[in-house]
Structures are given as C-alpha cells and as structure tokens.
Amino acid sequence: xxxxxxxxxxxxxxxxxxxxxxxxxxxxxxxxxxxxxxxxxxxxxxxxxxxxxxxxxxxxxxxxxxxxxxxxxxxxxxxxxxxxxxxxxxxxxxxxxxxxxxxxxxxxxxxxxxxxxxxxxxxxxxxxxxxxxxxxxxxxxxxxxxxxxxxxxxxxxxxxxxxxxxxxxxxxxxxxxxxxxxxxxxxxxxxxxxx
Amino acid sequence: xxxxxxxxxxxxxxxxxxxxxxxxxxxxxxxxxxxxxxxxxxxxxxxxxxxxxxxxxxxxxxxxxxxxxxxxxxxxxxxxxxxxxxxxxxxxxxxxxxxxxxxxxxxxxxxxxxxxxxxxxxxxxxxxxxxxxxxxxxxxxxxxxxxxxxxxxxxxxxxxxxxxxxxxxxxxxxxxxxxxxxxxxxxxxxxxxxx
DNA sequence: TCGTTTTATGAACACATGTTCATGTAATAT
DNA sequence: ATATTACATGAACATGTGTTCATAAAACGA
Numbered sequence: 001x002x003x004x005x006x007x008x009x010x011x012x013x014x015x016x017x018x019x020x021x022x023x024x025x026x027x028x029x030x031x032x033x034x035x036x037x038x039x040x041x042x043x044x045x046x047x048x049x050x051x052x053x054x055x056x057x058x059x060x061x062x063x064x065x066x067x068x069x070x071x072x073x074x075x076x077x078x079x080x081x082x083x084x085x086x087x088x089x090x091x092x093x094x095x096x097x098x099x100x101x102x103x104x105x106x107x108x109x110x111x112x113x114x115x116x117x118x119x120x121x122x123x124x125x126x127x128x129x130x131x132x133x134x135x136x137x138x139x140x141x142x143x144x145x146x147x148x149x150x151x152x153x154x155x156x157x158x159x160x161x162x163x164x165x166x167x168x169x170x171x172x173x174x175x176x177x178x179x180x181x182x183x184x185x186x187x188x189x190x191x192x193x194x195x
Numbered sequence: 196x197x198x199x200x201x202x203x204x205x206x207x208x209x210x211x212x213x214x215x216x217x218x219x220x221x222x223x224x225x226x227x228x229x230x231x232x233x234x235x236x237x238x239x240x241x242x243x244x245x246x247x248x249x250x251x252x253x254x255x256x257x258x259x260x261x262x263x264x265x266x267x268x269x270x271x272x273x274x275x276x277x278x279x280x281x282x283x284x285x286x287x288x289x290x291x292x293x294x295x296x297x298x299x300x301x302x303x304x305x306x307x308x309x310x311x312x313x314x315x316x317x318x319x320x321x322x323x324x325x326x327x328x329x330x331x332x333x334x335x336x337x338x339x340x341x342x343x344x345x346x347x348x349x350x351x352x353x354x355x356x357x358x359x360x361x362x363x364x365x366x367x368x369x370x371x372x373x374x375x376x377x378x379x380x381x382x383x384x385x386x387x388x389x390x
Numbered sequence: 391t392c393g394t395t396t397t398a399t400g401a402a403c404a405c406a407t408g409t410t411c412a413t414g415t416a417a418t419a420t
Numbered sequence: 421a422t423a424t425t426a427c428a429t430g431a432a433c434a435t436g437t438g439t440t441c442a443t444a445a446a447a448c449g450a
Contacts, residue, residue, distance in 0.1 A: 022303060024219035027407060041428050049408065108217060142387045149378040150387060153352050160351040183344040191386035192337045192345060222437060236398050244438065
C-alpha cells in the first residue's frame with residue numbers, strides 16, 4: 001500500500017463509519033477496528049476525535065462557499081445562477097456524498113467555537129441563495145412568494161440528495177448524474193404539476 | 196402543579212433537550228438538571244433512555260401513518276391526495292415540531308430491532324407517496340419525471356419545515372400555518388418558475 | 391388519620407470512551 | 421548501513437454515563 005494511500009484510507013473509512021453510525025456513536029475503537037489496528041494508533045493519523053469532525057466539515061463547507069461566491073459574482077441572471085447552484089450541488093454530492101451527509105447531520109456535534117463558525121458559514125450561504133431568489137422575483141422571472149419558504153424549499157430539495165449516493169442498494173454512473181441534475185432542475189422550476 | 200402535568204413536563208423538557216443537543220449528547224443527568232432534580236429520579240418517569248427515544252419516535256410515526264392511510268384509502272384524485280398530505284404535514288409540524296425533528300434526526304440511535312421497525316414504517320410511508328405520484332403521472336396530472344426523484348424531492352420539501360417551528364427567533368400564529376401550507380403547495384406543484 | 395402512591399435523594403457499580411505515553415517494528419530516504 | 425519517518429502496540433488514567441437500590445419526604449385518597 002503506497003504512502004499517502006494509508007492516510008487516505010484512514011479518512012475514508014472513518015468518514016463512512018461516522019456517516020453510518022453518527023459522530024457520537026462512533027468510537028475511536030470502532031475506527032481502529034475497521035482499519036484492523038488498535039486504538040492508540042488512531043492518534044498517529046489525527047489529533048483528536050473533534051479535529052476529525054472539523055476536518056470533514058470545514059473542508060466541504062469551504063469548497064461549497066467558494067463555488068457559490070463565484071456564482072454570485074458572475075453576471076448571470078438569477079435563474080441561471082440557481083441552475084448553476086443545483087449543478088454544483090449535484091456534482092459535489094456525487095463526488096463527496098459522505099461529507100455532505102456529515103454536513104447535514106453532524107454539524108451540531110462540533111464544540112464551540114467551531115460550531116458557531118460553521119453555523120455562520122451556513123447562514124452566509126443561505127442568505128446568498130435568498131438574495132438570488134428575491135432578485136429573480138423582482139425581475140418577474142420567479143413566481144412571487146414568501147422568500148423564506150422559497151429559500152428553505154429550494155435548499156431542502158438539494159439537501160437530501162446524498163441519500164441517493166450513499167445508498168448502497170443501487171449504482172450510479174456519470175450519465176445518471178447529469179440526468180439527476182435535469183430532473184431536479186425541472187422539479188424546482190416547474191414543480192410536480194403539468195403546466 | 197397538577198398530577199399529569201408533572202409527567203407531561205418531563206416528556207416535554209426531555210424532548211426539547213434531545214432536539215437541541217441530540218440523543219447521544221443528552222445525558223440523563225442533563226435531563227434531571229433541567230427539571231431541577233437528581234438523576235435517579237428520572238427513572239421514576241421512564242424505564243430507560245432508549246425507551247424514552249422509542250416513545251417519541253413511534254408515537255409520531257404511528258400518528259403519521261394513520262393519516263396517510265386514511266388519505267390513501269379515500270377516493271380523492273392524486274393531486275388532492277398530495278395536497279392533503281402537505282396539509283397533514285404542516286398541521287403536524289405546527290403541533291409537534293420537536294417530535295418531527297427527532298424523527299428526522301435521531302431515528303438511527305434506536306437499537307435493533309426497533310431501528311429496523313422504524314425504518315420499515317418510513318419505507319412504507321415513502322412507498323405510498325410514490326404510488327400517488329406515479330398514479331398522478333399516469334393520469335397526466337403531473338409532469339412525467341423520474342418517480343424516485345419526484346418522491347424524494349416532494350418529501351424533502353416537507354421534512355425541513357420543523358426548522359421554522361422550532362426556531363425561537365420568530366413567532367408563528369395559526370394564520371401563519373395556513374399561509375405556509377399554501378406557499379408550500381404552490382412550490383411543490385408550480386415550482387419557482389413564473390408560469 | 392392512615393395507607394398508598396408519587397416524587398425525590400445519595401451512593402454506588404459496571405462499563406465505555408477519549409487520550410497519553412513509553413516503546414517497538416517496518417519502511418524509506420540519503 | 422544508518423538515520424529518519426511512518427505505522428503499530430499494551431497499559432493505564434481520568435472521566436462520563438446508564439442504571440440500580442434502599443430509603444425517605446410529600447402529596448393524596450379513603
């Protein structure tokens with residue numbers, strides 16, 4: 001097993017464990033056992049359990065924020081911006097479904113002050129989406145509706161996607177990813193209704 | 196403080212604690228402290244921590260399933276059925292937001308076999324929604340799209356509502372509840388797009 | 391008032407868990 | 421071949437946690 005692969009394997013397996021059992025329910029001994037070594041050795045890979053969680057959450061959060069900031073600063077129209085956001089989400093989820101799962105489910109297990117920092121990042125992200133939606137309404141491109149509910153609904157639709165990619169019961173190809181993006185975009189802009 | 200109120204208070208405060216800290220992170224001592232008594236006394240209200248979680252999760256699940264079964268067995272058209280489901284969700288969430296939060300976030304902390312049982316109930320529910328959506332598509336009332344994505348998106352939009360009702364930063368009246376239901380229904384059937 | 395139920399407590403136990411440390415072996419680089 | 425880095429272990433510690441038990445006030449119904 002090559003050099004960096006060992007550390008990668010560690011982060012990969014730990015991530016999956018935390019995803020499936022939850023952060024609090026996953027013990028350092030669980031992680032060690034999954035990797036076929038003893039507890040003490042875990043600390044050659046990471047400083048603490050808390051640091052492990054932080055790594056996953058902030059890495060993925062920052063990656064997300066960078067994307068949305070680029071989109072925000074572009075001159076695309078609101079509708080195009082939302083399309084891009086959907087696209088980024090689907091790409092991200094197809095590449096890092098377990099990280100996304102943690103971001104949804106485990107952020108509150110962060111200790112302060114990291115917890116506050118992450119909440120701040122999340123709020124920042126939500127506000128940007130909200131701005132885009134409001135802009136779209138003002139330009140008459142989106143239906144006029146409560147901006148909070150619109151934002152919440154939009155984001156909710158994207159949040160649960162990781163389910164489809166962490167679920168081992170079926171396989172997903174790249175072609176599938178593109179199709180999912182289309183399906184989602186249609187749902188968000190057109191809804192379930194027929195015309 | 197009257198007789199049953201004491202027990203009610205116990206379940207109410209425990210519920211809020213678990214909602215805000217998470218099941219694993221909430222200790223029996225936390226609960227005792229919040230209610231101004233000592234740990235041992237907790238066991239005069241509930242048999243075990245696990246039993247506490249089970250109570251919340253299965254009560255709310257069954258309540259949900261009863262509703263959807265009535266809806267399923269009715270002769271309403273698919274679109275009306277979905278409208279009813281949305282309505283039930285919003286009502287439920289406005290009445291029991293914390294229970295709903297647990298159902299979304301804490302089900303995996305159940306020990307087997309209860310965990311499996313709850314997953315089964317959830318799948319049962321999802322399948323029924325899926326059936327309605329497929330029926331609607333076949334009757335040409337809904338846009339034709341991937342039924343899995345449609346189902347997932349529909350449910351996702353409803354799942355996160357508890358956020359709005361557990362968030363202490365703003366107040367919610369009954370009037371608000373009706374309006375939220377309308378907003379959500381429109382989002383789901385019409386999407387964000389203008390016509 | 392007396393018996394019963396409800397509500398409460400301190401003390402203790404058994405076990406799990408995050409972490410440290412001193413030490414050892416295997417792999418790699420120079 | 422040797423120095424350095426990566427990977428691994430056993431043992432131990434401090435603390436946290438769910439739970440039990442014997443017991444006692446307090447509240448309540450008769």
